Amino acid sequence: MPKLPVISGKEAVKAFSKKGYEVDHQTGSHIILRQREYPHRRLTVPNHKEIAKGTLRGLIKQAGLTVEEYIELL
Numbered sequence: 001m002p003k004l005p006v007i008s009g010k011e012a013v014k015a016f017s018k019k020g021y022e023v024d025h026q027t028g029s030h031i032i033l034r035q036r037e038y039p040h041r042r043l044t045v046p047n048h049k050e051i052a053k054g055t056l057r058g059l060i061k062q063a064g065l066t067v068e069e070y071i072e073l074l
Contacts (some may be wrong), residue, residue, distance in 0.1 A: 022034060022036055
């Protein structure tokens with residue numbers, strides 16, 4: 001399994017937007033993304049300078065992606 005890169009919240013949002021997610025709204029320091037197509041998943045991405053590896057891995061899993069697929073989106 002490849003290593004997860006250290007990325008910011010904005011970089012994560014940019015990568016997820018390539019997979020069909022768009023910014024729904026922001027609450028405090030968390031950006032809420034919503035998938036345009038069915039099943040309309042929602043992701044809550046912390047808008048921090050560095051996202052913790054466990055948090056990023058969880059977001060990737062919630063989005064229905066593998067780590068390899070996500071790294072290609074970066």
